[in-house]
Amino acid sequence: MMRTRPLKVALLGCGVVGSEVARIMTTHADDLAARVGAPVELAGIAVRRPGRVREGVPSELVTTDATALVKRGDIDVVIEVIGGIEPARSLITTAFEHGASVVSANKALLAEDGAALHAAAEQHGADLYYEAAVAGAIPLVRPLRESLAGDKVNRVLGIVNGTTNFILDRMDTSGAGYSEALDEATALGYAEADPTADVEGFDAAAKAAILAGIAFHTRVTIADVHREGITEVTAADIASAKRMGCTVKLLAICERAADGRSVTARVHPAMIPLSHPLASVREAYNAVFIEAEAAGRLMFYGPGAGGSPTASAVLGDLVAVSRNKLNDATGPGESAYTRLPVSHMGEVVTRYHISLDVADKPGVLAQVAMVFAEHDVSIDTVRQQAKEHFSGAVGASVEGGGGRREGGEASLVVVTHRAPDAALTATVEALRALDTVRGVASIMRVEGE
Amino acid sequence: MMRTRPLKVALLGCGVVGSEVARIMTTHADDLAARVGAPVELAGIAVRRPGRVREGVPSELVTTDATALVKRGDIDVVIEVIGGIEPARSLITTAFEHGASVVSANKALLAEDGAALHAAAEQHGADLYYEAAVAGAIPLVRPLRESLAGDKVNRVLGIVNGTTNFILDRMDTSGAGYSEALDEATALGYAEADPTADVEGFDAAAKAAILAGIAFHTRVTIADVHREGITEVTAADIASAKRMGCTVKLLAICERAADGRSVTARVHPAMIPLSHPLASVREAYNAVFIEAEAAGRLMFYGPGAGGSPTASAVLGDLVAVSRNKLNDATGPGESAYTRLPVSHMGEVVTRYHISLDVADKPGVLAQVAMVFAEHDVSIDTVRQQAKEHFSGAVGASVEGGGGRREGGEASLVVVTHRAPDAALTATVEALRALDTVRGVASIMRVEGE
Incomplete structure (x- = not known):
C-alpha cells in the first residue's frame, strides 16, 4: 500500500555530498519509495552560489533562500549538508519548529551543540539523525x-x-x-x-x-x-x-x-x-x-569520507526518518541518562614511548630510571644505544656522527607500563630538566595492546 | 518520563544464549529501562528441562509450557532462542496472534519460512527482529x-x-x-x-x-x-x-x-x-x-557466535522492539518488492583453481588447453611440474616417488579467468574424461580479487 501524498524533502547544501544526495534521490526514486512506503520527493535545494549547481541536480528546485525553504510548512524532512555551526544550527532549529525531521552530516555542530538540537527535536516530536556525521558510510x-x-x-x-x-x-x-x-x-x-x-x-x-x-x-x-x-x-x-x-x-x-x-x-x-x-x-x-x-x-x-559514501549514510537516515514520519513515530532520541562526567586527559591511563637524547656516560640510565620511579611510572622496556649505531635507521631528526666516547650522545628509548597520563607528562617534564638529558626526541602514546 | 506499566517479556529457550539474555535483563534492568523508556520485565521463561536452569536465571519464572506462556495475553515481546523449525515456528506465530512482537535468533527458521513469519507479523501489527540470527553480535x-x-x-x-x-x-x-x-x-x-x-x-x-x-x-x-x-x-x-x-x-x-x-x-x-x-x-x-x-x-x-555476543544482539533488538511498542509503531518489515529471481549456481560467474594429475608426456598441456577452449573458459595461469619437484609441498594427498620420465606423472595447476560456473563444471568433467588426465586432485573456486 503506497501512500499517495509524497514526503517532501528540502536539501540544504549542494556540494560534493549534497549533489550526490540529489542525484541518487532522482535516479533511485522508485527504490526509495518502495523502501519508505511512500514517494520521497525533492522539494527544494538551498545553495549559496546557484551558478555552481552540478549536473544531474534539478535546477528548477534551486534557491538561495534556505530559511524560506525550511519555513515552507510542507517539508517533511530537511537534509542539512552545509556543515559548520551557522547558519546550519538556525536552519535545523527552524526546521523542527516547522514540523520537519532532520538528517544532518554536520559533525562540528553536533559535537558542539548536540544536546540543544536533540532537545529541540524532542520538543517538536521530530527526528534528528546523523549517521553521516561520523565516518561516512560506515554504520556507527x-x-x-x-x-x-x-x-x-x-x-x-x-x-x-x-x-x-x-x-x-x-x-x-x-x-x-x-x-x-x-x-x-x-x-x-x-x-x-x-x-x-x-x-x-x-x-x-x-x-x-x-x-x-x-x-x-x-x-x-x-x-x-x-x-x-x-x-x-x-x-x-x-x-x-x-x-x-x-x-x-x-x-x-x-x-x-x-x-x-x-x-x-x-x-x-x-x-x-x-x-x-x-x-x-x-x-x-x-x-x-x-x-x-x-x-x-x-x-x-x-x-x-567522500561524496557517495556520505550520501549513502544520509539516504539511509532519510529512509528511516521518512518511515517514522509515516508511522507518526520518532526513532531513538538523545540518551544521556547516565550523566557520567568526562575526565581530563591527565586521568587517562595510557602508555608512553619516550625517546631521549642523553649524555653517553655511566649513571645516566640510573638517573633517568629514578625520575620514572619518583613519578610512580613503571618502565616496561629500555633500549640504550650510542648514536652511531642506529643513526641511519632513526633518520633525519637524529644528528649523525660521534663515536661512543665520554661526552658523546646516546639515545635512550623507554616504553612505560600503563600509568595516568598526568604522571607520564610530569615524568617527561622532569626528564627535560635533567642535565644529562640533552633533549626529548619523541614522545608518543602506545595503544592497542 | 518513565511509563509505569513495565513491558513484559517471555523468553523461549534458556540454553547458552537464553540464560545470558536472562542474566543481562536482570543485572542491567535499570539501563534497559532507561534506554527503552519503560521497565522491561522478564515475565516467563519456557524451557524443556527445568532441572537444567542455570545460575542467575530466576527459577520462579520457569515453565515447561511455552504455548501457555505466549498465549498469556499480557506479553509484549517474545524472545525465541530455541532454534530449529518446530515448535519455534508455531510459538512465534501464536505470539503474533496474541499481540506480541518477536525477537528471534533462529536462522534456520527464518531462512526456511521468513516470508510467512514476516506476513504474520505484519498482519498483527507486530515486529519481527532477528539480528542475532546472522553472525552473533556483529550488526549486519x-x-x-x-x-x-x-x-x-x-x-x-x-x-x-x-x-x-x-x-x-x-x-x-x-x-x-x-x-x-x-x-x-x-x-x-x-x-x-x-x-x-x-x-x-x-x-x-x-x-x-x-x-x-x-x-x-x-x-x-x-x-x-x-x-x-x-x-x-x-x-x-x-x-x-x-x-x-x-x-x-x-x-x-x-x-x-x-x-x-x-x-x-x-x-x-x-x-x-x-x-x-x-x-x-x-x-x-x-x-x-x-x-x-x-x-x-x-x-x-x-x-x-557464543552466548554473550548473541545475547547482545538479542537485547539490542529487544530495546528496539520495546521502543516501537511504546510508540505504537513497528520497525521495517519484510522488503521484497524487487522480486528478483535467484539464479542457479551454474549461472554464477566465478574462477576455478584446478589441480590435475596428468601423464608426464608432450602434448598433454595442449590437450588440456583445448578442453578449456572448447568450453569458452579462458585460462589465466598454468603451472606444470613433474611430481618429485614439489611432493613435499603438496603434502599427503600426492603420492611421492617417480622421477620425470616418459609414463610418469606430472601435475598441472590451472587457474581460470571468470566464467559461468556451469562452463567450469563442464570443463572439469571433460578433463576427467581425458586419457592423459589421471585424476583431478583439487578443484576450488577463487574469490576476493
Whole structure:
C-alpha cells in the first residue's frame, strides 16, 4: 500500500555530498519509495552560489533562500549538508519548529551543540539523525544507538579521519616527512587547501565527542575531548615505531573509566602494534573498534569520507526518518541518562614511548630510571644505544656522527607500563630538566595492546 | 518520563544464549529501562528441562509450557532462542496472534519460512527482529535493513560460520588434515558433537539466504542457496592455496547479477588472496564485506557466535522492539518488492583453481588447453611440474616417488579467468574424461580479487 501524498524533502547544501544526495534521490526514486512506503520527493535545494549547481541536480528546485525553504510548512524532512555551526544550527532549529525531521552530516555542530538540537527535536516530536556525521558510510551511529542498545560499551577506538590516515600511511610507506606527505595528500585531493580541521585533529575530535556521547549514554562535547593533531609527528617517530613493531595512527579513543564512574574522549597520534587490525587500515580508509561487555570486540571498516559514501549514510537516515514520519513515530532520541562526567586527559591511563637524547656516560640510565620511579611510572622496556649505531635507521631528526666516547650522545628509548597520563607528562617534564638529558626526541602514546 | 506499566517479556529457550539474555535483563534492568523508556520485565521463561536452569536465571519464572506462556495475553515481546523449525515456528506465530512482537535468533527458521513469519507479523501489527540470527553480535541485519536502505547493495561476501573458520584456520596454520582439525575444534568446544550443520554449510547457507533477501529486497530461502561444506577440503588444497598466495575460507556470497535482473546466493570453500582482509580473519571470528553502489566496500568484523555476543544482539533488538511498542509503531518489515529471481549456481560467474594429475608426456598441456577452449573458459595461469619437484609441498594427498620420465606423472595447476560456473563444471568433467588426465586432485573456486 503506497501512500499517495509524497514526503517532501528540502536539501540544504549542494556540494560534493549534497549533489550526490540529489542525484541518487532522482535516479533511485522508485527504490526509495518502495523502501519508505511512500514517494520521497525533492522539494527544494538551498545553495549559496546557484551558478555552481552540478549536473544531474534539478535546477528548477534551486534557491538561495534556505530559511524560506525550511519555513515552507510542507517539508517533511530537511537534509542539512552545509556543515559548520551557522547558519546550519538556525536552519535545523527552524526546521523542527516547522514540523520537519532532520538528517544532518554536520559533525562540528553536533559535537558542539548536540544536546540543544536533540532537545529541540524532542520538543517538536521530530527526528534528528546523523549517521553521516561520523565516518561516512560506515554504520556507527546506528549500531551504537540501536544494535548495542542492550549492551554496555566500554571502549571505542578508531581511525575516523581519512586525511590524516592517508598522510601517516604515506609517511610509513615511503619514509617521507610530514610536510612532504601533506603535499602529496593535497595534490591527490585527500587534504583540503586549509587542512587545519583534519591535521590538527578537530574533525576527529568532533567525531570522538559524538561517539562517546552515544556509546556511554552521556553528554560529551568537542570541548571535552583532548586533542593532539599529527603536525608534530616526524619521520623519526615513524621509524621509532617501526623498530618497536608498530605503526603510527591518529586515534580517537573513548573509554569508560575502570571504576565506571567517568568517561574520557581523546584524539592523538599513537603507536599501535602491526598485529592490531587498525594497523592495516591504509590510505584514507576509516575503521572503528567497539568493545562491549557482551558483544566483545566488533570492528567496522570502510570509506570514511567522500561524496557517495556520505550520501549513502544520509539516504539511509532519510529512509528511516521518512518511515517514522509515516508511522507518526520518532526513532531513538538523545540518551544521556547516565550523566557520567568526562575526565581530563591527565586521568587517562595510557602508555608512553619516550625517546631521549642523553649524555653517553655511566649513571645516566640510573638517573633517568629514578625520575620514572619518583613519578610512580613503571618502565616496561629500555633500549640504550650510542648514536652511531642506529643513526641511519632513526633518520633525519637524529644528528649523525660521534663515536661512543665520554661526552658523546646516546639515545635512550623507554616504553612505560600503563600509568595516568598526568604522571607520564610530569615524568617527561622532569626528564627535560635533567642535565644529562640533552633533549626529548619523541614522545608518543602506545595503544592497542 | 518513565511509563509505569513495565513491558513484559517471555523468553523461549534458556540454553547458552537464553540464560545470558536472562542474566543481562536482570543485572542491567535499570539501563534497559532507561534506554527503552519503560521497565522491561522478564515475565516467563519456557524451557524443556527445568532441572537444567542455570545460575542467575530466576527459577520462579520457569515453565515447561511455552504455548501457555505466549498465549498469556499480557506479553509484549517474545524472545525465541530455541532454534530449529518446530515448535519455534508455531510459538512465534501464536505470539503474533496474541499481540506480541518477536525477537528471534533462529536462522534456520527464518531462512526456511521468513516470508510467512514476516506476513504474520505484519498482519498483527507486530515486529519481527532477528539480528542475532546472522553472525552473533556483529550488526549486519540492521545495517542492511536500515543504514543501507538508501543505497543499492551489489554484493555480500563473508565468513559467517565460526566453526568452519576455526577448522580451516587450523588446517592452514598447522598443516593438519580436515579430521584432525575437526577433532581439535570439537575438543575446544568450537564444534558440536554432531558438526553437520556447520561443516556441511547448512548454517552458513541459512545466513546467506537471510542476508541475500535483505540486501537485494527479494525473497531468498535456504533452498535457493548453493551449498558446499568443508568436509572435502584437504591439506593439499590448503597447500595449493598457499603456493598461490591464498588461503582457503568457507565463504557465503550473495551477488546481484551484472545485468541486475537476478541474484545468487552460495556457500562454498574458496581460495582468497592473503592480501584480502577476510584472509586475516582467524579462529572462530566472523567478518562480512558489503559492497554497495554509493557506500563502497564496508566490512563488519566480530565474534560470530557464543552466548554473550548473541545475547547482545538479542537485547539490542529487544530495546528496539520495546521502543516501537511504546510508540505504537513497528520497525521495517519484510522488503521484497524487487522480486528478483535467484539464479542457479551454474549461472554464477566465478574462477576455478584446478589441480590435475596428468601423464608426464608432450602434448598433454595442449590437450588440456583445448578442453578449456572448447568450453569458452579462458585460462589465466598454468603451472606444470613433474611430481618429485614439489611432493613435499603438496603434502599427503600426492603420492611421492617417480622421477620425470616418459609414463610418469606430472601435475598441472590451472587457474581460470571468470566464467559461468556451469562452463567450469563442464570443463572439469571433460578433463576427467581425458586419457592423459589421471585424476583431478583439487578443484576450488577463487574469490576476493
